[in-house]
Amino acid sequence: MRLATFNILHGRSTTDGRVDLDRLAAGVRRLDADVLALQEVDRDQARSHGADLTAVAADAMGAPHHRFAATLHGEPDLWVAGTGDAQPTGAAYGIALLSRLPVLEWRVVALPALRRRAPVLFPGRRWPTLVRDEPRAAIAAVVHAPEGPCTVVGTHLTFIPGWNVRQLRHLVRATHAMPGPRVVMGDLNLAGDRPARVTGLHPLARAATFPVHAPDQQLDHVLGTADVRARRASALDLGLSDHRALVVDAAF
Numbered sequence: 001m002r003l004a005t006f007n008i009l010h011g012r013s014t015t016d017g018r019v020d021l022d023r024l025a026a027g028v029r030r031l032d033a034d035v036l037a038l039q040e041v042d043r044d045q046a047r048s049h050g051a052d053l054t055a056v057a058a059d060a061m062g063a064p065h066h067r068f069a070a071t072l073h074g075e076p077d078l079w080v081a082g083t084g085d086a087q088p089t090g091a092a093y094g095i096a097l098l099s100r101l102p103v104l105e106w107r108v109v110a111l112p113a114l115r116r117r118a119p120v121l122f123p124g125r126r127w128p129t130l131v132r133d134e135p136r137a138a139i140a141a142v143v144h145a146p147e148g149p150c151t152v153v154g155t156h157l158t159f160i161p162g163w164n165v166r167q168l169r170h171l172v173r174a175t176h177a178m179p180g181p182r183v184v185m186g187d188l189n190l191a192g193d194r195p196a197r198v199t200g201l202h203p204l205a206r207a208a209t210f211p212v213h214a215p216d217q218q219l220d221h222v223l224g225t226a227d228v229r230a231r232r233a234s235a236l237d238l239g240l241s242d243h244r245a246l247v248v249d250a251a252f
Contacts, residue, residue, distance in 0.1 A: 001101075001145055001252065003204075004033035005154065005185040005220050006238070006245035010042040010093070011053055013240045014212060019048045020240070025060035027238030031247055035143060036061060036098045037154025039187045040241075043068060044091040054096040066098040069108045071135045071156075095186070097139040097154040104149060105142040109174045110135070111167040114160060133158045138171050138186075142179050147252045150180040150228075159189045165198050172199045181252045185222040187243065195221050202226065205233030209244040212237055220246045228252055 006027075011019040028036070038057060042048040054068040070092035113135055119128035138155035153175050157164040168188060175182065183204070188195050196203045201223035208215035215235065220243055222233070229251045235244040 001035070002033045002247065002249050003035050003152065003183060003185060003222055004031045004245055004247045005037040005039075005187070005222060006031070007039040007156065007187040007220060007241060007243040008053065009040050009241040009243070010045065010048050011240060014242050015239070021049060021051055021056055023240055024053065025056055027240060027245070028057045028060040030236070030238060031061070031245055033061060033247065034100050035141070035152045036063070037185050038096040038098070039156035040093070041068065041096045042093055043070070045093065054098070057096070058098050061098060061100060063098040063100045065101070065103040065141075066096060067106050067108075067139050067141070068094060068096045069137050069139050070094040071137050095137060095139060095154060095156050097141055097152070099141060099143055099152075102144040103141045104144055107140040107175075107178070109138040109140060109171060111137055111155070111157070112163075112170055114158070114163050131160070133160055133163070136167055140175050140178060145252060148180060150252050151175060151178040151182045153182070153184045155184070155186040155188070157186070157188045157190070164189050165194075168195060168198060172201070181227045182225045183222060183228055183250070185246070187219055188221050189219055190221070191217045191219060195223055199223060204228065204230035204248045204250060205235075205246050207233060207235035207246060209235050209246055210242065212242050212244050215244055219243070222246055222248045224250065
């Protein structure tokens with residue numbers, strides 16, 4: 001079973017600054033994933049040609065089962081929170097989970113939100129900047145794999161230090177009772193082996209994923225319970241985004 005996670009930066013390339021839907025589709029086809037987690041996904045946004053990027057990816061990988069969870073809706077600089085069961089019908093931005101295998105159950109998990117601004121020291125800056133984070137969520141799917149049911153979770157955590165750890169722990173607790181072996185994957189905004197340490201899950205891939213052209217950090221992760229094994233893993237530059245995609249061939 002091939003698993004992949006990719007922060008797509010709404011399909012934009014950092015090389016030419018363009019959003020090319022054909023390039024996005026080609027990148028997804030190259031991943032050849034059975035289950036794919038996407039982050040920074042647009043729907044009906046002018047900057048991405050008004051496309052439903054989840055649908056573009058689903059068509060490219062041949063995934064009849066997919067779910068988009070809006071964390072924001074509206075247009076950039078005019079965002080409004082959109083997490084939870086009531087999803088907006090217009091322009092939106094969020095995360096997606098796609099599967100070529102049958103999905104027996106879907107669940108959207110809203111993650112703890114920091115309601116105030118927090119200081120964050122960005123690379124190249126001398127002093128911290130006060131920032132307000134966007135809402136965060138996760139999508140869990142019970143997938144009918146050849147070996148039996150398993151749970152795959154995709155998410156995009158905050159970049160605010162400490163709060164991303166809280167969100168990850170909440171996510172692991174919220175999905176603990178879901179069926180079968182369990183995998184959590186996505187842009188966790190946590191480097192190295194810290195996600196494994198705080199969750200008790202084990203890393204299925206060790207590869208730098210950010211920044212895309214000369215990666216020196218692993219911010220994107222695929223973590224599994226003890227009954228999930230990795231046969232092969234790699235980080236791929238797909239010609240778009242500021243992240244590399246992370247791909248794992250896993251056995252349950």
